[in-house]
Amino acid sequence: MKTDSTMESKTDALDTSIGKPLVAADQNGQNAVEDFVDPWNVHTSSMKGVDYDKLINKFGCSAIDDSLIERFKRVAKVEEVHPLLRRGVFFSHRDLHVILDCVEKGQKFYLYTGRGPSSDAMHLGHLIPFLFTKWLQEVFDVPLIIQITDDEKYYWKSLSLEKVKEMAVENIKDIIAMDFHPDKTFIFRNLEYMGQSVGFQETLARIQKLVTVSKIRGQFGFSDSDCMGKYSFPFNQAVPSFSSAFPQIFKGKTNVPCLIPCGIDQDPYFRMTRDVAPRLKFLKPALVHSKFFPALQGANSKMSASDPNSAIFLTDTHEEIKEKINKYAYSGDRDTVKEHQEKGGDCSVDIAFQYLTYFEENDEELEKIRQNYSSGEMFSGQIKEILIKKLTRVVLDHQTKKKSITEDIVRGFMTPRQLVFDF
Incomplete structure (x- = not known):
């Protein structure tokens, strides 16, 4: 895949402050905590929310500008893009232009996104990536992989495996209720699926072999007191970025491009993924990032299942x-x-x-x-x-x-199978 070297250098930059809130001097010379974003925490003191321009520079991704939106419309052959895109809710990307290159050449790609079940019911903020993902699936007529990261919630929350599974099933029903195409969508739970798929396990092993403990610590801020599950989880989230993990879906093809719609807080996982991809002779996944859906109390507070x-x-x-x-x-x-x-x-x-x-x-x-x-x-x-x-x-x-979502419908979406996909 052809990649602009200037953009590649920029988009693969790594934020070395993951897990380390930044402290700077304000106008009066006093210490002030800047916006802080990682996969588990979002902190800002501004009622207007996170400064996304600064976050783009800090994370090293690229802004979605008017010219890219105009190109998107031409390539997708739509009169107007989704409201979440044209209003800047999805505001930055990594290699979205590469995906558009593929479409122009008549090449197919697949979508990958996910959900970490932290409550029995999803809230409106959880819908945002799925609303946009559904639109992308319809516009480009491509398959979709949805990963339910129940393992992550087990490692980070005080939850039993039984409770995590219960929440995952309810969240899956919420996702299916958004009318995703059953013949083009595969949903899986990590704790159920990973051990059953040779393709997943082999891809996981390839990635893990190339990343050191010190690298994981530096990128995610883990310490000696963190459980090993936390150290292993970033790899589990990286694996679906590569079509080699799903031979039953992609007929054994390992070079199908991947586009990941996600919240900007998930970007650190895929910086690691994009870093390792060339060494595996895999394609780097492209990403499109959304802003944070604000809590009712204001954009400087956090929505929480416990509140x-x-x-x-x-x-x-x-x-x-x-x-x-x-x-x-x-x-x-x-x-x-x-x-x-x-x-x-x-x-x-x-x-x-x-x-x-x-x-x-x-x-x-x-x-x-x-x-x-x-x-x-x-x-x-x-x-x-x-x-x-x-x-x-x-x-x-x-x-x-x-x-109307029955257990049979859920099992249908979660059964490993070849999706309707025209290579």
């Missing part, structure tokens, strides 16, 4: 959605009505508006709300009313679909 009021869950009722948004969603209103009418609301911190940028598909309607709020004609409470109606439809529709 049901921090997020809208897919099991919530209309009454629960209404109460959470009205009571907990951070407002961008000014201190007084007069000040709000004079200065307008702050869309960059108002959570109700931020959520609409994810779930309001009509650009004109979203822009109208933005202008009315920014001018002071609309208040956050009015935006909340709009959001409550929209999210109630999204969540209740999802619940209806999930009720």
Whole structure:
């Protein structure tokens, strides 16, 4: 695969501060903790959330600009890209242009994404990568691999194997309820599948042989007190990046390109993966990164399964959605009505508006709300009313679909098999 050497040098840069919060001097010379992102933690002091421009520079990835979006439209033969892409929710990438090169040459690729089951029910933030992935699968008509990292949650959380499995099954049903194509989608749980697949185990062994303990420590910040499961997990997440891990799906082909839609916090895993790929004579996986879906309390706080009021869950009722948004969603209103009418609301911190940028598909309607709020004609409470109606439809529709997901349907998605794939 042809890769631009300048971009390759940039995109393969490694952040050596994983696990080490950065401390710098603020304007007054005082110590201040900068934004910190790794696969398990996200910290920022700004109500506007993480500074993604700085994160791009720190991680060494590339911004998705207008020219790349225009090329995407031409190659995908679509009039408009997904709202999550055109609004900058998916904002950076590694080698997305290489995937577009493949499509232009008539070559197929596959999609790979995943979910770490940390609760019985997924929340709205968990939907974002899957919404975009589903659109990509439909636009390009390609197969999809979905990895359920139940092993990760067992290593990092105080959960039993039985509880992890229970949560994984419920999360899988949530994913299937999003209407992924059953003939083109394979879902697997690490703890169930890895030991059964020779292709997975052989690919895993090849990667592990080339990465040292010191390298893993440097990239992920592990210490002597961390269990060996944590040291091994990055390899488990790397393996599905290579088609050699799924001979039953790709007819033994080891050179099928891979595109990974994921949150930017997952990028460290795939920097390691991309680093080892050339030594295995494998293709480097390409990535497209999403921003973080903010917690109800503001973009500087974290959604947590242990705090049901921090997020809208897919099991919530209309009454629960209404109460959470009205009571907990951070407002961008000014201190007084007069000040709000004079200065307008702050869309960059108002959570109700931020959520609409994810779930309001009509650009004109979203822009109208933005202008009315920014001018002071609309208040956050009015935006909340709009959001409550929209999210109630999204969540209740999802619940209806999930009720129809039987054990046989789940097993169908999780059975290793050749997917519908035209090489």
